[in-house]
Amino acid sequence: MIASADNSALADLPEGAVMPLSIFSSLPQVIRSIDGTFRGMVDDALATHGLKRQVTLALPHFHAVASAIAQSAHIAAVPLQFADAVKTNLRLRCFSPPIDVPVPDVNLYWHSRYDEDLAHRWMRDQILQAVAALNFPINEVGIAT
Incomplete structure (x- = not known):
């Protein structure tokens, strides 16, 4: 999970901590979606627990997602490897998701x-x-x- 370093909803949460489900569910989210749909692997994982998230923006590339996150109060689930590569330049903070999301093949x-x-x-x-x-x-x- 990535968020802007300026996201006040996460100010008290230490970097790398598990994002509480209450915060995860309440914040608007951006999704990387090639076809413009607002649903992905995170939604499937949430559905197994009877939960949903609030996706408000779909973008076709991970870098576009990270750029949008850096300038907003949104959060996004992106691959950890990508988050580590861009977090410093975009002033992002990284957190663990509150649910297990499978690694894609x-x-x-x-x-x-x-x-x-x-x-x-x-x-x-x-x-x-x-x-x-x-x-x-x-x-x-x-x-x-």
């Missing part, structure tokens, strides 16, 4: 004709190393058509 797809292509294999290895450094699980899938 990352899938790497390519056409099977590129299985043995050296340049393509090098590129896949670069992607795998970058994703591994972020501690995301990744599935490699060569697709034949």
Whole structure:
């Protein structure tokens, strides 16, 4: 969870602490949504507990979400790795969510004709190393058509 360093609703909460569910539920939230929907993995996790959140803005990129958070009283659930990378420059504070949110799978797809292509294999290895450094699980899938 990220919030502006100036968010008064979180002024007394130490950085890295679990955000209380009451605060989490009461603050407006921004979601990263490619298709513009206002629902995601956090909402699915909340629904298992019979809870909802107040999403008021959907943006297509995590950096746009972080920029919006830095300038508002909104909060957002973003990957911890991303939050750590941008929090200093955008003056954000990070908190743990009050519920467990599953880590998404990352899938790497390519056409099977590129299985043995050296340049393509090098590129896949670069992607795998970058994703591994972020501690995301990744599935490699060569697709034949």
